[in-house]
Amino acid sequence: MKVLEQLCQALLDPSSVRDFQLADWDRVLRVADTGLLTASLAERLEAAKLLGNVPMPVQARLQAAQIQCQANRRAVAWEVSRLERALKPLDVPIVLLKGSAYALADLPAGRGRLFGDIDILVPRSRLDEVEACLYWHGWIGSHHDAYDERYYREWMHELPALMHQKRQSVLDIHHTILPPTARFHPDPAKLHGQAVPVPGQDYVRMLAPHDMVLHSACHLFHESEWDKGLRDLYDLDQLLRHFATQADFYPVLLDRAREQQLQRPLFYALRYCQWLWQTPMPQALIEQSLREAAPPRLLLPLMDALFLRSIRPIHPLVQDWQDGWARFCLYVRGHWLRMPMHLLIPHLLRKAIKPYLSDKAPAGNRPG
Amino acid sequence: MIVADLSSRELRRRLSDDGLYLHSGPFICRIQSVLAKVADGLALAYADYPLADADYADFHLRLAAPRLRRWISPQVQFHADVRQPFLPLPQQQAYAMFEWGLNWCVSQHANQYLILHAAVLEKNGRALVLPGHSGAGKSTLCAGLVYGGGWRLLSDELTLIRPADGLIQALPRPVSLKNASIEVIKQLAPGAIFTPTVMDTSKGSVAHAKPPSDSIVRQQECARLAWVAFPRYRAGAALNTQTVSVPQLLMRLAEQAFNYSLHGQDGFSTLLNWAQSAQAFEFEYSDLPQAIAYFEQLASQPHTQLQHEAAPV
Structure with missing residues (x-):
């Protein structure tokens, strides 16, 4: 597991790469590539003025990752400007979520972060309007069968992804941050109510700092797919460090978590950020406030083991045979948190047998 | 040292073991394969390529035979570290698949150019x-x-x-x-x-x-x-x-x-x-x-x- 520690350490304290041999770089970059963290590492090294000191082949790879990341940012800015043009006449509140907000607001969490989809939050009552309007501007639902359509529209917190016909960009429209079928129901109106302007943008907004952290935590710890887990936890660390400089950030965050029923995900987020990234935080205040949100004493060591295994990038250098099981357990947990049993069991059964019912060939390319 | 300096046995040993490390233009490639078609192709076409130290590679390439199809019309699969960007091909095409796979690696990753x-x-x-x-x-x-x-x-x-x-x-x-x-x-x-x-x-x-x-x-x-x-x-x-x-x-x-x-x-x-x-x-x-x-x-x-x-x- 040494490689993972080296990667985490390099992200925390770039000067630690001074001791790296080429063989260390080889392993660290392979794991960073798999975990989508290469460009973040490059940005950290550049900020510390250490990029020039790393071996030439490594520099070239870090530079390639940065170029891709910068292109990603330009693409997002353009995409948001197109969204703005399409939706402004409706005068509907649009809140950018996750990566696109970090990038446009130039938050430290956005530096070096790669992302594919753009996520926005709109009020549920305006969904039909927004979807129809985007349709006329070229964003059209990607192919789903009737079951998928129903799954998303009845049970999920987002619509089936839309794809722009010309640019092939993918847009996820959320109306809240957890599925309506989940046990907790954070109120999206409160998110809209406190949303703040994105610097440099006059129409789209982003979540207030405490909501941004809660959404990121809620997203990570209700997730059933874990391949980007390490990157997502790094986002959280970067957000926490950045916002901690604001007065009263933690008290407001903890109050808001109670108000929005998101104490459990926040508990995990803070716990693992401290373990993995040594994120500085007001210990006593957090313990007092989140005591009742902690999972039962017997469950906690199990969750620790599962989370810390699942967030490892899926690369043989940092994986062992138990990690697959851990990911499977959290996959089931993710679904269980999302839906009650009477919906979940038929859904999972359907997902399990679907590949055998379909006569389509598996996705893949021909080389050459 | 260049690839031609390795005996055919040593070349195969490296390919089936930790990998053959070589310089191709600005890149260092590590190639692993137990397939004879790959070893033969490399011995022939890569004879003049300089060997690289076995501690770093830009691209980690592996050509392996999927086990399920070992006996009936055997296939070859291309692995770029943990990724498998292509569908498997007939094993006859193993060496060509290596070339196409390396092209894919360069065109996908070498964005510094x-x-x-x-x-x-x-x-x-x-x-x-x-x-x-x-x-x-x-x-x-x-x-x-x-x-x-x-x-x-x-x-x-x-x-x-x-x-x-x-x-x-x-x-x-x-x-x-x-x-x-x-x-x-x-x-x-x-x-x-x-x-x-x-x-x-x-x-x-x-x-x-x-x-x-x-x-x-x-x-x-x-x-x-x-x-x-x-x-x-x-x-x-x-x-x-x-x-x-x-x-x-x-x-x-x-x-x-x-x-x-x-x-x-x-x-x-x-x-x-x-x-x-x-x-x-x-x-x-x-x-x-x-x-x-x-x-x-x-x-x-x-x-x-x-x-x-x-x-x-």
Whole structure:
């Protein structure tokens, strides 16, 4: 597991790469590539003025990752400007979520972060309007069968992804941050109510700092797919460090978590950020406030083991045979948190047998 | 040390064990495979490539046989570290799959370069770029110039441009030839060494020609662009050239780039500089020796810097 520690350490304290041999770089970059963290590492090294000191082949790879990341940012800015043009006449509140907000607001969490989809939050009552309007501007639902359509529209917190016909960009429209079928129901109106302007943008907004952290935590710890887990936890660390400089950030965050029923995900987020990234935080205040949100004493060591295994990038250098099981357990947990049993069991059964019912060939390319 | 210094046994041992590390242009590749087709292809086509230290690689490539199909029509799967970007192919095509897989690695990851889908050669310090859609005769002309005209091979498929100075980074690899052009080049250059022809690939029959050892020895040497020729083979056609204007050239180069949009404004300025400094033309031909003679004459003329009005940037 040494490689993972080296990667985490390099992200925390770039000067630690001074001791790296080429063989260390080889392993660290392979794991960073798999975990989508290469460009973040490059940005950290550049900020510390250490990029020039790393071996030439490594520099070239870090530079390639940065170029891709910068292109990603330009693409997002353009995409948001197109969204703005399409939706402004409706005068509907649009809140950018996750990566696109970090990038446009130039938050430290956005530096070096790669992302594919753009996520926005709109009020549920305006969904039909927004979807129809985007349709006329070229964003059209990607192919789903009737079951998928129903799954998303009845049970999920987002619509089936839309794809722009010309640019092939993918847009996820959320109306809240957890599925309506989940046990907790954070109120999206409160998110809209406190949303703040994105610097440099006059129409789209982003979540207030405490909501941004809660959404990121809620997203990570209700997730059933874990391949980007390490990157997502790094986002959280970067957000926490950045916002901690604001007065009263933690008290407001903890109050808001109670108000929005998101104490459990926040508990995990803070716990693992401290373990993995040594994120500085007001210990006593957090313990007092989140005591009742902690999972039962017997469950906690199990969750620790599962989370810390699942967030490892899926690369043989940092994986062992138990990690697959851990990911499977959290996959089931993710679904269980999302839906009650009477919906979940038929859904999972359907997902399990679907590949055998379909006569389509598996996705893949021909080389050459 | 080069690949040819390894005994065939040692080569196989490395391939099936920790991997064969070699320098290919600016990249270090680690190759692992227990398949005989891969070992034989590498022994033949990569004989002159320098070995690299076994501690770092830019690309970790593995060609493995999926176990389920071990006995019935065996297959080969290409692994780029943990990724498997392609569907498996028949095991006959294992070596070709390695070449295509390495092309994929470079075109997907080496974004520090602006990458064009084009062959590139050099003579007397000046580079000739041959962009082309497949079927245009780009590879045949490239092989003809390398094996019949003594041009240095920088790449038969991927032109790597350094955005900082516009120079071309060499990435010499075995030249991929298809169908009738395999025979054409074998007749033109009887001394050239080929991997065994593989039939019935998605591109027809395919063989790879070993690059001249001089191209490999000089694989770290960059070259400056002088000419861009858009080859078009047409049976029976007389040799014919037609000048391509600067704006046209810029558009067509951008069209041939894998990662033009990633480079944003730098990509635009790089290609604009290229378009303004190169002599560009359509090149229609049918007779390969005549084409080689044309380019020989071009390369022996003193270089004339083209005068264009400075474009507003």
